[in-house]
Amino acid sequence: MQIGLVGLGRMGGNIVRRLMTKGQHKVVVYDTNSKSVNDLAADGATASASLEELVRKLDAPRTVWVMLPSGKITEDTIATLSKVFESGDTVIDGGNTFWQDDVRRARELKERGIHYVDVGTSGGVWGLERGYCMMIGGESAIVKRLDPIFASLTPGLGDIPRTSGRDSHDQRAEQGYIHAGPNGAGHFVKMVHNGIEYGLMQAYAEGFDILKNAGIDALPPEHRFDLNIADIAEVWRRGSVVSSWLLDLTASALAKNETLENYSGFVEDSGEGRWTVNAAIDEAVPAEVITAALYARFRSRKDHTFAEKILSAMRHGFGGHTEPPAHPDAGQKK
């Protein structure tokens, strides 16, 4: 079918390519970067030089997939689209938008007869080849109408073994996409997905940290080990309970550089981790692991926290007004 695609970065560009390859869809593209537009036009997409032109080149009812960084640029693009759209048209937000913004936008757009679909899209730069795992929020009729698009983007069954007992369930999940619920549900599920990802990553990270420090001088000599971290990551890929795609990535990085000295250790967080914790708090669900993973990233970006200085000041206070580490209990960094 026909679709417009706005935002031709790594994710958006690959989505266009997969749509053209897997589904013979007609894709009209736009990006502020004209090189991205021209590259895709060379591959078969229809170029446009503005949002307005992109909309004009689509037949009603139109569908435009917006694939931009979450926040102001996505908000502005959708606002512009909504002005040139007609009743019955649909905008898809495939980025990492905060789900409560979806709820608000869908309500606002509905007043003008415009449909809204939020798609949480996982797959990263590997999606062109592997396909995208999609979590979709929106009206059932609209999600159904767009099925050819989603079906082209998903990984499909591939060689992943089927889960037994799923014959009575929605078959789309096995293909790699779900209609999660009304607007916001798609990005909500994707948000939790990323929250889990934070926890998984931190679990591996801590484990490798413990392995890495197994030989430090503070330990008794008979209890020290000098372990080969790269080999350990590799062996766990083979038949162990902790095998996963994230472990594959870790093994790959360690095979190249076991010390990872090429990384500073400064770790960004995107909004999803924070929003997941906020959701946990709103629901009164204890989410210790996901939260701890988020906090580890916060801490990684600081030289020292003010909290640590407060600790030092207190220790100074009860240890006797000399410089730290003067606390009589202290000094034993074994």
Next chain:
Amino acid sequence: MQIGLVGLGRMGGNIVRRLMTKGQHKVVVYDTNSKSVNDLAADGATASASLEELVRKLDAPRTVWVMLPSGKITEDTIATLSKVFESGDTVIDGGNTFWQDDVRRARELKERGIHYVDVGTSGGVWGLERGYCMMIGGESAIVKRLDPIFASLTPGLGDIPRTSGRDSHDQRAEQGYIHAGPNGAGHFVKMVHNGIEYGLMQAYAEGFDILKNAGIDALPPEHRFDLNIADIAEVWRRGSVVSSWLLDLTASALAKNETLENYSGFVEDSGEGRWTVNAAIDEAVPAEVITAALYARFRSRKDHTFAEKILSAMRHGFGGHTEPPAHPDAGQKK
């Protein structure tokens, strides 16, 4: 080659079967449960009615693999073996022994000329079919001599994509086993493996909990979702960043029973989680996620903690000597 196997439970029995299938090894078996012995004898193993008989049926230098629950029964079995063993014989502990016990045992056995090998074995009940991922601690010459055994038990390359850049690394890791280091190193690495597993499991568990509670009454109506947890688990298996074997298991359980009402929620912990945290503390490595995962299991086994009663008592105290929830701040379980 020739090997004795003591402990023919789910893990031990399957190890015997895989050894006989994959390597045409001669396996002499013993278990206090004679039915287990007889079943394996029917499949080609050599039965023995006692540890002593098992040892007699092996040629020097002997190798006996002990596959029993960690703790007293393993300790006693190895003590008995060491009495009937001759200098040059080898005992393998393939269970989940605390690695510091390995260090001690190896030192004690060495005085009598007996070799010791600790093997952390992952694979669970799936190992017969998939093979076992093994982390091995011990003397290099001994581990090398036993290579045919380990090579028969591993999953091998299978259809798991190779990690690029590993040509210069130890090739055994790609087959599914490593010689991690001296005695204790095998179980140390397996311990950390299980610690990571705790963290991974808890990350998924929290995420599904947040999804499950996304529709509770305490939330504003426009922010409630009634999500299909089983479909979400399934879709994440397809091209998402959080795909893993543990997720496969979760999807399988949810496909059968989405409410999981067949589980009480009482969750055991084995020693490895505790030992991993102890190791982190000894190394001064912050391991928030693994520790939180352990504590979640502790908490799952209690109706209420004394800590919670202390909290209530304090709230009562500053809220004014009436029954809780009399604290003026309280009551808002939104």
Next chain:
Amino acid sequence: MQIGLVGLGRMGGNIVRRLMTKGQHKVVVYDTNSKSVNDLAADGATASASLEELVRKLDAPRTVWVMLPSGKITEDTIATLSKVFESGDTVIDGGNTFWQDDVRRARELKERGIHYVDVGTSGGVWGLERGYCMMIGGESAIVKRLDPIFASLTPGLGDIPRTSGRDSHDQRAEQGYIHAGPNGAGHFVKMVHNGIEYGLMQAYAEGFDILKNAGIDALPPEHRFDLNIADIAEVWRRGSVVSSWLLDLTASALAKNETLENYSGFVEDSGEGRWTVNAAIDEAVPAEVITAALYARFRSRKDHTFAEKILSAMRHGFGGHTEPPAHPDAGQKK
């Protein structure tokens, strides 16, 4: 000076009494519960039968202190007041309002020339006797004008030793109140105060839990202790580093009933703990302890979490399709 007081519950009633005792202020009171109104009228307050009457009985520029549970009732009361107020009048919110609501309200009221002051008030039911610790947000001129009110409510220097080096600082802090900043700052500081309180309480609670369980059967006999928790709480009040008012309350509760069997262990949380964590996340400050304290309360109110059932389901999956605790790794060192 003259002031109106709306909300004559435990906190509000005592504030009225302290104002009349300490400052000879004229207090006009209102509550939907006429008995509370009459009781205070008998003690010297001026009764009113409605918000409108209360406002009529005050001379311009009026000041009305609202002391109601945070949320809808406070919001509605302030909305009503704003309708009968004239430009130049002031409303004080002394409850536990979410600080972002203060920011919004102050902005809205300012359009009508009405001043707003947010007062975070600590002291609980002990405030009548001990005085109230107040954290105030609002315009400097207004906070200054209301100084006689705040000065009457504070504990004052009392017998608490002065902090050296404070001569160049704002002297109000030593009396027990501060002008923290613009609107919202008062409740923001009070919110963090309560967040800290959560952490402090949980630290004591965990410590007493460890003491309480020091004699369990799972420990080696030579490492078990049967400790007198009530005596320990008492002794720590005397010269130890952990002495505090919260410890005093704990010692008092344990002196009455060492088992605390009169408490269920179900622990409420008020909004401040949640908001503090949200603030930490917005600021990218790792707040592990305060968050863990909040989550412990969430967990205390559940029989079992869905997360725990997910864990059981996974363990079942890799442990072999029998009922838990069939996982072969489960050593159940309870």
Next chain:
Amino acid sequence: MQIGLVGLGRMGGNIVRRLMTKGQHKVVVYDTNSKSVNDLAADGATASASLEELVRKLDAPRTVWVMLPSGKITEDTIATLSKVFESGDTVIDGGNTFWQDDVRRARELKERGIHYVDVGTSGGVWGLERGYCMMIGGESAIVKRLDPIFASLTPGLGDIPRTSGRDSHDQRAEQGYIHAGPNGAGHFVKMVHNGIEYGLMQAYAEGFDILKNAGIDALPPEHRFDLNIADIAEVWRRGSVVSSWLLDLTASALAKNETLENYSGFVEDSGEGRWTVNAAIDEAVPAEVITAALYARFRSRKDHTFAEKILSAMRHGFGGHTEPPAHPDAGQKK
């Protein structure tokens, strides 16, 4: 009564002084630093030039209080004392010894008829003036015999209000000391005391960190506050729920230097925090807050953890083999 004191550092020296002031005890002192010995001799103590001389100057049954850093020096000193001691003599370890070492030592010394008493001593450098809070482990008869010593060291009732309902309890707790139980119990209770202290300190530290960062640029302008941390610490000392001695120390440090720029933020930990977490794990008590407080100190002493580099490597892997922060999901809301 008569007592020997070994180890005349800040704590030991002050204990000698308080014993001589409060109780007219005869104190024989020894330290490897002869200046410390001479200073105390000038104040009335009996000097000795060796452990052996100290023992000779005491009448049987002798009592020697060892007040040295925990670990090898304490172990060696007690070993030496045990050689020159006679049956019936008593050694007191007043330092921060690991309680399981007490259990072992008491058992070994008992074989030679020597008594052992472990005393967890809180009070820091303030103890000379305020008195020491003591938690004592040992045989009842011995603890009773030494009561004059303990009674002289305690703070006593002072002006701290009595806890109601304690008339039927052990009156020593109100004086500031308890006989906690058999050997090890004294240091066990002191260990948990310090574990709680870690949690309390971290709760305050996090709260002040949130206050400190309340004005960062990442926040919306209308939600930023520039707070006076020193005034806030002071005001909380006055009638608030979080008042405590640790808060007094914090207020004092902030009054001197609000930025605490004189502290690096590198925070030591002594053994007690680690041992408390180990005890929690042995007892299966979830101790999230105390553990998080310990981990915050671990993290404070590192530039970056290996865990953080692992996270970066994974993000690099799924974000597409360019340099971080290239991960397409990374919204970098710093």
